[in-house]
Amino acid sequence: TFKAYYGTFDQEAAEILGLGTQKAGTRLPPGNIVLLGGPKANHLSKLINQMEDIVVENKEGRGYIKIDSYELKTIVSYGKSDYALIYALEYKGRKIILVEGLTRYGTKAGALYLWSGYAAGNTLVIIKWTDYDGNGDVSLQEIKEVYSEV
Numbered sequence: 640t641f642k643a644y645y646g647t648f649d650q651e652a653a654e655i656l657g658l659g660t661q662k663a664g665t666r667l668p669p670g671n672i673v674l675l676g677g678p679k680a681n682h683l684s685k686l687i688n689q690m691e692d693i694v695v696e697n698k699e700g701r702g703y704i705k706i707d708s709y710e711l712k713t714i715v716s717y718g719k720s721d722y723a724l725i726y727a728l729e730y731k732g733r734k735i736i737l738v739e740g741l742t743r744y745g746t747k748a749g750a751l752y753l754w755s756g757y758a759a760g761n762t763l764v765i766i767k768w769t770d771y772d773g774n775g776d777v778s779l780q781e782i783k784e785v786y787s788e789v
């Protein structure tokens with residue numbers, strides 16, 4: 640079983656998963672965990688990103704995701720379109736799943752995509768969310784997978 644640890648503004652995303660949730664601290668907790676929120680919002684995501692050489696950043700609306708040989712450069716339109724990384728890894732005998740959006744909307748979209756089961760069987764998934772209906776909220780039909788690795 641997993642427990643979810645969320646960063647600033649990502650509690651709602653964590654609650655989608657239906658797991659025990661807790662605000663992330665500064666030390667990696669024991670057991671299998673899901674980390675929600677990018678490195679600015681979640682210190683634990685930042686630690687794992689540094690160890691795994693992962694970059695997820697949003698600087699003044701310019702989004703950048705880099706993991707292994709995959710690289711994405713994009714423009715982020717806050718509350719209208721976003722991207723997220725979903726990445727599963729093993730660390731010291733336990734499983735860690737990262738769900739990191741370029742903004743909180745991407746993180747929420749990543750959590751919803753993970754919860755839906757669509758990411759199952761992959762170690763890496765990059766998703767794009769677009770607010771097609773203009774309601775300012777994330778729904779599953781607004782999410783599309785743009786990249787995946789088994």
